[in-house]
Amino acid sequence: MSNTIRFDVDADGIATLTIDVPGQSMNVIGAEFLTDFSAAIDRLSSDAAVKGAVIASGKASGFMAGMDLKGMEEMLLPQEGGGKLAMATLFDRVFTLNAILRRLETCGKPVACAIEGICVGGGFELALACHYRVVSDSSKVQLGLPEILVGLFPGGGGSQRFPRIAGTQVALMYMLQGKLFRPAEAAAIKVVDAVVPAGTTIEAAKAWLLANPAASVQPWDQKGFKFPGGVGSMNPAFAQTFMGAVPMMAKEAQRNMNAPIALLSAVYEGAQLPMDRAIRIESKYFAKVLAQPQARNMVRSLFVNKQAAERGARRPKDIAPSPTKxxxxxxxxxxxxxxxxxxxxxxxxxxxxxxxxxxxxxxxxxxxxxxxxxxxxxxxxxxxxxxxxxxxxxxxxxxxxxxxxxxxxxxxxxxxxxxxxxxxxxxxxxxxxxxxxxxxxxxxxxxxxxxxxxxxxxxxxxxxxxxxxxxxxxxxxxxxxxxxxxxxxxxxxxxxxxxxxxDSRGFYTSRCFSTYVQEGTQMVAEGVNPALIENVGRQLGMPVGPLAVSDEVSIELGHKILAATKRELGSAYKGTRADDVIEQMVVELGRLGRKNGKGFYDYPEGGKKALWPGLTEHFPRAAHQPTPEQVRERLLFRQLIECARCYAEGVLAAPEDGDIGAIFGWGFAPWTGGPFSHMDTLGAAKIVETLDRLAQEQGERFSPTRQLRDMATSGATFYPAKAKAAA
Structure with missing residues (x-):
C-alpha cells in the first residue's frame, strides 16, 4: 500500500496517480515517495488494463517542490573509508531518481502530468520525463529548476531533458540563473504542451491520452531526433553557446561555485550522448558536487535553516499567535x-x-x-x-x-x-x-x-x-x-x-558588515591600490567592493556612527587609520558617497561610476603592493573573526542565525554557506593559525577568541557533527 501516491483507474483505462506526501505542506521527493513511485511505474507498465496515466497532485499548494533537501543525509558519503568505494556508493544513491524517471518515460504507456501551482526542482524534472505536460493558467503557477541557487544543479535528468526540448542555449540560460517562469513563458520555450484554465488540467491531460494512445516514446528516443539548435563540438551554434556560457559563468560566480561548472560539463557531455548514458553523466557530476562541503553548506543555510527560521524556529513556543492587524x-x-x-x-x-x-x-x-x-x-x-x-x-x-x-x-x-x-x-x-x-x-x-x-x-x-x-x-x-x-x-x-x-552596539549584521568596509578603507590608508581592493572584494563573492559599499550606504553616515561610538566609549575607543580616511573624506574633502555624487567613486551624470583619481593624491600608493590572495584573506578573515566574537559574546545564540544573517543581510559570499559554515569547513585550527599570523602582521583586530582557540584544541565545530555531515 502506498502512503504517498493514490493510484486510480477510470472506465477508459486511464490511471490517475495523485501525489500527496503526508506530513508535508508541499509534495517533496523523499525515500518513501521514490519507493512508492517505483511501484506505481511497475503497475503502470505491467497492467494491460491501464492504457496511460495522468500524474497530478493532491495538495492545494501545487504539484511538487522537488527533492526533500532536509532528508538528503541518506545520500551522504560514508564517514569512514572514503575514496572510490564511497563515491561509487554516492553515485548509486543519487542515480536513483534518474533511474526511476527513465523507467517512467520508457514504460511503454503514454504519461501526462497535470500541473497546478508550484512545480520546481525535482518536481519539474518529473514533469519533463512525462510525454505530455498540461499546466494551469493560474498566477500561482511557478515552474523551473532553481537548484543552482542552493549550490546544486538539476540531478534528476533536468540537465539533459531541458536542452533536448528547448535547445542548449535557452536551457542553460534558465538553469544557470535558477530562473523560474510562468505558464505562458513555459509554453513559449516548449517545456509545457498546453496551458488550460485552472482546475481543468487533469481533464485536459486525460483528453490527450485518449487521443494519443501510442504516444509513449519521447522525441529523443525516436530515430532521427534532431537536437534543437544542433549539437556536437563541431556544430557552430552549440560550440558558440559554450564559448559564451563559460566566461559569463566565470564572471558571475567568480570561479567560487562548483555547481555551475558541473552543470556546464554535464550538459556539454550529455547532450552528445544517448539518454541512458547522458543521465549517468549527469549523476556523475551531481555526485561530485554533492560530495563537496560547498553544497552541504549552501543547502543547509540557504534552504534548510532559512526555512526553519521563517517557520518560527526562534519563536517562543508557549506564546499564542499574535498577528499584527x-x-x-x-x-x-x-x-x-x-x-x-x-x-x-x-x-x-x-x-x-x-x-x-x-x-x-x-x-x-x-x-x-x-x-x-x-x-x-x-x-x-x-x-x-x-x-x-x-x-x-x-x-x-x-x-x-x-x-x-x-x-x-x-x-x-x-x-x-x-x-x-x-x-x-x-x-x-x-x-x-x-x-x-x-x-x-x-x-x-x-x-x-x-x-x-x-x-x-x-x-x-x-x-x-x-x-x-x-x-x-x-x-x-x-x-x-x-x-x-x-x-x-x-x-x-x-x-x-x-x-x-x-543587544550590542551594531548588533550582529551592522557590526560584522562594517568590518568589510573598514578593512577596505584601512587598505586605502596603507596605500593599497583601490582597484585591487575592489576587484578582490567582488572575486571573494561579495556583491560589490568595500569602497563601493561605503559610497552606497554613505561615507557621511559612517562618519556619524564613528562620532557617536567615540562619544559613547570615550577613552576606551581605539582609533584606526581607516577612521582617518573617513574623517578626511567627509570633513576635508566633502566626499560623502553616492548621495552627493562623489565618494571613493565619481558619479558623473549620465555616465558610469569610476574610482576617483584623487585617491592616489590624498592617499599615496605604496611602493610594495600586496597580492590578490593577501587582500582576499584580510577582507574575508576580518569578517570571520568579528562573527566569531559575536558568537563568543552571546550576541548570536546559534550559528544558523549567523550564517543566514550574513548571507541575506550584507551579502556575505553565498558560496561559503555563511561565515560559521565556512569556519567549520576550514577547521578551527586553520582559522586560528591564520588569524594569529594576521594579528601579528596587521594588528589585534584579527586576534582569535578564546572560544576559537579551545575549538582548535578540541576539534569542535560550530555546527554539531551530525549536522556538519548533512548534505
Missing amino acids: KLAMLGAGMMGAGIATVAAQAGIEVVLLDRDMAAAEKGKAHAQEVLSKRLGKGMTPEKMADILARITPVTDVADLTGCDFVIEAVFEDPAIKADITKRVEAVLGADTIFGSNTSTLPITGLAKAWSKPENFIGIHFFSPVEKMPLVEIITGEKTGPEAIAKALDFVAQIKKTPIVVS
Whole structure:
C-alpha cells in the first residue's frame, strides 16, 4: 500500500496517480515517495488494463517542490573509508531518481502530468520525463529548476531533458540563473504542451491520452531526433553557446561555485550522448558536487535553516499567535515607507506618521511608486488601490489609537527616538509592543523611554525593504517573550526571513558588515591600490567592493556612527587609520558617497561610476603592493573573526542565525554557506593559525577568541557533527 501516491483507474483505462506526501505542506521527493513511485511505474507498465496515466497532485499548494533537501543525509558519503568505494556508493544513491524517471518515460504507456501551482526542482524534472505536460493558467503557477541557487544543479535528468526540448542555449540560460517562469513563458520555450484554465488540467491531460494512445516514446528516443539548435563540438551554434556560457559563468560566480561548472560539463557531455548514458553523466557530476562541503553548506543555510527560521524556529513556543492587524509606522522616510509598503501588501492596516503631512504623503507616494512598477507582473490596478487604501498618512500621534504594534524608523538620534517613544506610549499604553528599526543604537538604552522595557524590541530592516529578505530581531536586556513572538509573527506576515540576536552596539549584521568596509578603507590608508581592493572584494563573492559599499550606504553616515561610538566609549575607543580616511573624506574633502555624487567613486551624470583619481593624491600608493590572495584573506578573515566574537559574546545564540544573517543581510559570499559554515569547513585550527599570523602582521583586530582557540584544541565545530555531515 502506498502512503504517498493514490493510484486510480477510470472506465477508459486511464490511471490517475495523485501525489500527496503526508506530513508535508508541499509534495517533496523523499525515500518513501521514490519507493512508492517505483511501484506505481511497475503497475503502470505491467497492467494491460491501464492504457496511460495522468500524474497530478493532491495538495492545494501545487504539484511538487522537488527533492526533500532536509532528508538528503541518506545520500551522504560514508564517514569512514572514503575514496572510490564511497563515491561509487554516492553515485548509486543519487542515480536513483534518474533511474526511476527513465523507467517512467520508457514504460511503454503514454504519461501526462497535470500541473497546478508550484512545480520546481525535482518536481519539474518529473514533469519533463512525462510525454505530455498540461499546466494551469493560474498566477500561482511557478515552474523551473532553481537548484543552482542552493549550490546544486538539476540531478534528476533536468540537465539533459531541458536542452533536448528547448535547445542548449535557452536551457542553460534558465538553469544557470535558477530562473523560474510562468505558464505562458513555459509554453513559449516548449517545456509545457498546453496551458488550460485552472482546475481543468487533469481533464485536459486525460483528453490527450485518449487521443494519443501510442504516444509513449519521447522525441529523443525516436530515430532521427534532431537536437534543437544542433549539437556536437563541431556544430557552430552549440560550440558558440559554450564559448559564451563559460566566461559569463566565470564572471558571475567568480570561479567560487562548483555547481555551475558541473552543470556546464554535464550538459556539454550529455547532450552528445544517448539518454541512458547522458543521465549517468549527469549523476556523475551531481555526485561530485554533492560530495563537496560547498553544497552541504549552501543547502543547509540557504534552504534548510532559512526555512526553519521563517517557520518560527526562534519563536517562543508557549506564546499564542499574535498577528499584527494595525501597524503604527513612525517615520515616513525610505525605511518607514518601505516597511509600510510591505505591511500593507500583507493585508495590514498602516498608520504612517511623520512630522508634517507632506512628509507622510511622500511616504505613501513611495508605496505607490513601488507598486506601480509591478503592474502587469502579478499586480493589477484594483489590487494596488486596495493596498494603498490600507496606508493612512497622519501627523498627530493621537491618530495611532487602535494600533497593536509599533515600528519606529525616525532619525538615528537617541533623544529624538526617546521623545517619539514617550509620546506614542501616552496614546497606546505600555502594553503595546514597540519595535525600533535602529541599525546601531543599543536596544537596552532605547527601551528606557518605554515604561515596560519587556515590551520593547529591535526590529532592524535592510534597504530597500521591498527587496531585502532579512529582518534582524534584537532583544534588549529586559525584552520579554511576548515582544519576541509579536515581532516574529509580523516578520512572518510580511514574508521575510528573521534572525534573533542579543543587544550590542551594531548588533550582529551592522557590526560584522562594517568590518568589510573598514578593512577596505584601512587598505586605502596603507596605500593599497583601490582597484585591487575592489576587484578582490567582488572575486571573494561579495556583491560589490568595500569602497563601493561605503559610497552606497554613505561615507557621511559612517562618519556619524564613528562620532557617536567615540562619544559613547570615550577613552576606551581605539582609533584606526581607516577612521582617518573617513574623517578626511567627509570633513576635508566633502566626499560623502553616492548621495552627493562623489565618494571613493565619481558619479558623473549620465555616465558610469569610476574610482576617483584623487585617491592616489590624498592617499599615496605604496611602493610594495600586496597580492590578490593577501587582500582576499584580510577582507574575508576580518569578517570571520568579528562573527566569531559575536558568537563568543552571546550576541548570536546559534550559528544558523549567523550564517543566514550574513548571507541575506550584507551579502556575505553565498558560496561559503555563511561565515560559521565556512569556519567549520576550514577547521578551527586553520582559522586560528591564520588569524594569529594576521594579528601579528596587521594588528589585534584579527586576534582569535578564546572560544576559537579551545575549538582548535578540541576539534569542535560550530555546527554539531551530525549536522556538519548533512548534505
